[in-house]
Amino acid sequence: MTTVRILYPYALAVCLVVQAVHGTRAAAEDFYVAVDGVDGNPGSEAKPFRTIEQAQAAAAPGDTVYVRGGIYRFSGTQAAIGVAFTKSGTESKPIRYFAAPGEVPIFDLFELKPQARVTGLDIKCSWIHIRGMEIRGVRQLIVGDSWSVRIRGDHNVIEQLNVHDGEAPGIFIASGASNLILNCDSHHNYDPLEDGGNADGFGCHSSGGDNVLRGCRAYENSDDGFDFINAPGTCTAEGSWAFRNGFIPDTNMAGANGAGFKSGGFGLPPNIPATGVPRHVVRGNLAFGNRAIGVYANHHPGGIDFFNNTAFDNPANFNMLASGTSSHKLRNNLAVEPGRAITSFNGGTDTDNSWTLPVTVSSADFMGMDRAQALLPRQADGSLPNIAFMHLTPDSDLLDRGEDVGLPFSGSGPDLGAFESGLPTTMNPMDAGSPDPGVSVDAGVPTTGAAGMQTSTPAGAGAAGQTTTTTPALAGSTAPAGRAAPPLAAAAGQASPTPSVIAGSAGSVQAPASQPPAAPPPQSCSCRLASAPAGASPTSWFSWLALGTLAVLARRRRAR
Numbered sequence: 001m002t003t004v005r006i007l008y009p010y011a012l013a014v015c016l017v018v019q020a021v022h023g024t025r026a027a028a029e030d031f032y033v034a035v036d037g038v039d040g041n042p043g044s045e046a047k048p049f050r051t052i053e054q055a056q057a058a059a060a061p062g063d064t065v066y067v068r069g070g071i072y073r074f075s076g077t078q079a080a081i082g083v084a085f086t087k088s089g090t091e092s093k094p095i096r097y098f099a100a101p102g103e104v105p106i107f108d109l110f111e112l113k114p115q116a117r118v119t120g121l122d123i124k125c126s127w128i129h130i131r132g133m134e135i136r137g138v139r140q141l142i143v144g145d146s147w148s149v150r151i152r153g154d155h156n157v158i159e160q161l162n163v164h165d166g167e168a169p170g171i172f173i174a175s176g177a178s179n180l181i182l183n184c185d186s187h188h189n190y191d192p193l194e195d196g197g198n199a200d201g202f203g204c205h206s207s208g209g210d211n212v213l214r215g216c217r218a219y220e221n222s223d224d225g226f227d228f229i230n231a232p233g234t235c236t237a238e239g240s241w242a243f244r245n246g247f248i249p250d251t252n253m254a255g256a257n258g259a260g261f262k263s264g265g266f267g268l269p270p271n272i273p274a275t276g277v278p279r280h281v282v283r284g285n286l287a288f289g290n291r292a293i294g295v296y297a298n299h300h301p302g303g304i305d306f307f308n309n310t311a312f313d314n315p316a317n318f319n320m321l322a323s324g325t326s327s328h329k330l331r332n333n334l335a336v337e338p339g340r341a342i343t344s345f346n347g348g349t350d351t352d353n354s355w356t357l358p359v360t361v362s363s364a365d366f367m368g369m370d371r372a373q374a375l376l377p378r379q380a381d382g383s384l385p386n387i388a389f390m391h392l393t394p395d396s397d398l399l400d401r402g403e404d405v406g407l408p409f410s411g412s413g414p415d416l417g418a419f420e421s422g423l424p425t426t427m428n429p430m431d432a433g434s435p436d437p438g439v440s441v442d443a444g445v446p447t448t449g450a451a452g453m454q455t456s457t458p459a460g461a462g463a464a465g466q467t468t469t470t471t472p473a474l475a476g477s478t479a480p481a482g483r484a485a486p487p488l489a490a491a492a493g494q495a496s497p498t499p500s501v502i503a504g505s506a507g508s509v510q511a512p513a514s515q516p517p518a519a520p521p522p523q524s525c526s527c528r529l530a531s532a533p534a535g536a537s538p539t540s541w542f543s544w545l546a547l548g549t550l551a552v553l554a555r556r557r558r559a560r
């Protein structure tokens with residue numbers, strides 16, 4: 001016993017010395033960043049850092065950095081990057097940068113004005129998870145794209161960002177594989193030095209595959225909502241909404257291309273990659289009121305899977321324009337007038353869509369026609385709001401008319417369109433049960449054999465190469481030139497249970513009369529961070545372990 005009593009403290013001391021020497025820690029740590037912090041601080045809740053970079057220097061894989069609410073202003077003419085993320089986590093220990101629970105950190109870049117292309121958040125690392133921040137005001141001072149959020153890395157999760165009013169694309173995957181962009185909003189982006197031609201809401205342009213955009217909203221962007229142009233790697237857009245893209249934000253003046261989901265555009269000779277032309281996936285999405293096209297194949301010479309999308313009031317709801325041989329697969333899609341159902345379809349198969357079935361599509365099929373509902377606040381977990389808009393009525397002949405494409409459904413078959421009756425409003429392959437376990441609904445986040453990572457941005461991605469055949473002149477668009485009240489802004493109206501007619505052309509969206517006019521668009525992510533890890537600092541080793549395990553499990557579940 002004596003020996004044990006003597007040895008125990010000795011062993012403990014040795015252990016502590018070893019830990020100190022090797023810098024290892026028994027448990028993950030939390031750090032804090034605040035507007036009134038100081039980088040010389042220890043980064044505790046009471047004495048936070050001022051910059052994320054300082055927190056990043058202190059953080060190790062598995063750690064969490066909580067960013068307190070408030071406005072973080074960036075200014076000057078020297079720096080060209082707002083926040084540079086350069087330290088990678090690991091698969092089992094990502095580094096997390098989360099908004100403090102219930103708070104919204106705002107990165108404000110309006111006054112950052114170098115003679116250079118500006119990047120708001122530059123994510124040049126892997127296995128990090130960013131959540132709950134707002135990024136606004138990235139400027140374009142020279143010709144060439146700036147970026148509000150640029151990703152060059154693998155396996156990152158970018159969640160609940162609200163990216164807006166940038167003179168640049170919103171969230172842009174330049175390189176890397178298996179990134180997940182989850183429940184983010186990107187809106188009111190417009191690049192004046194390129195006449196609005198590259199300010200997409202979201203861009204997936206990587207040679208690395210398995211990048212996924214899920215639960216995202218793109219609106220009032222001057223070019224496209226989602227754009228996969230020049231992407232040699234596979235991209236998936238699912239459960240996402242694109243509306244009012246292709247206009248100068250908050251006006252009815254034409255911006256640039258104006259597609260909701262520009263879902264292709266790579267692989268024409270001589271640009272055929274060794275891995276073949278990528279087969280992208282576009283499923284469960286809603287596109288309405290975009291200036292030219294709802295869902296667009298953009299000359300893609302291979303095939304794209306288009307499943308269960310709803311397109312409403314785009315001049316061309318589905319445009320399958322292809323160069324070379326295409327093998328598109330269209331299933332269970334729903335086109336709602338106004339707008340032609342499908343154009344330029346000359347390769348592949350389209351069965352069980354609203355235009356190939358003996359069904360009728362009218363306002364009577366829908367629970368609601370109030371477009372402003374698309375701007376309602378997100379749910380507590382960050383997912384898109386529950387709305388009546390474009391959801392089918394119980395007696396619609398569009399119910400159960402689709403075929404099984406491996407997505408969850410209720411009733412005797414999949415419904416047409418993006419919103420399956422009897423399931424949560426937003427199709428989410430991640431957490432809904434599948435009727436057919438033999439069919440994978442994996443969105444492709446875990447990667448095997450993904451293409452290598454590029455180290456540079458594709459030059460002029462979104463601009464070079466194939467271009468859209470724009471369809472100007474929205475039928476019935478009589479709005480005068482000049483700035484108009486934000487067409488969808490007053491939003492947040494109550495559900496309008498029964499519509500009478502399908503509203504007219506794009507730009508005709510009106511908030512309910514009872515709403516105050518021209519309320520500003522949502523300026524901050526209103527989602528509560530329901531799953532934020534315990535704000536309190538755990539004291540026992542066991543609580544650390546439990547939290548870490550839960551976090552890893554949660555992340556793995558999310559990644560599936």
Ligand SMILES: [Ca+2]
Binds near residue numbers: 360361364365
């Ligand atoms: Ca009908």
Ligand SMILES: [Ca+2]
Binds near residue numbers: 413415420
């Ligand atoms: Ca069904």
Ligand SMILES: [Ca+2]
Binds near residue numbers: 198199224257462
């Ligand atoms: Ca574009």
